[in-house]
Amino acid sequence: MSEEDNAAADAPAQPRNPLHGLTLEAIVTALADHYGWEELGQRIPVRCFNVDPSVGSSLRFLRKTPWAREKVEGLYLFMLREERRAGRG
Numbered sequence: 901m902s903e904e905d906n907a908a909a910d911a912p913a914q915p916r917n918p919l920h921g922l923t924l925e926a927i928v929t930a931l932a933d934h935y936g937w938e939e940l941g942q943r944i945p946v947r948c949f950n951v952d953p954s955v956g957s958s959l960r961f962l963r964k965t966p967w968a969r970e971k972v973e974g975l976y977l978f979m980l981r982e983e984r985r986a987g988r989g
Contacts, residue, residue, distance in 0.1 A: 927976045
């Protein structure tokens with residue numbers, strides 16, 4: 901068995917996890933594009949979204965702050981649900 905086969909066997913399949921395979925950078929960028937920094941800062945009131953916001957500063961903060969990262973991931977999932985709902989209507 902090669903190393904690739906072994907790694908694939910060890911990695912759990914997550915077909916129903918919409919966050920699987922996404923980077924935090926992609927999530928923050930999508931949220932900033934969708935909502936804008938001002939609304940993002942209102943929805944999740946953290947300094948990195950309200951004071952001189954940037955993807956880089958947000959990533960540094962979110963990687964060190966699990967509760968804030970959970971809120972960002974939750975808002976991203978909410979955004980996906982809303983987009984899906986709007987697409988059906």
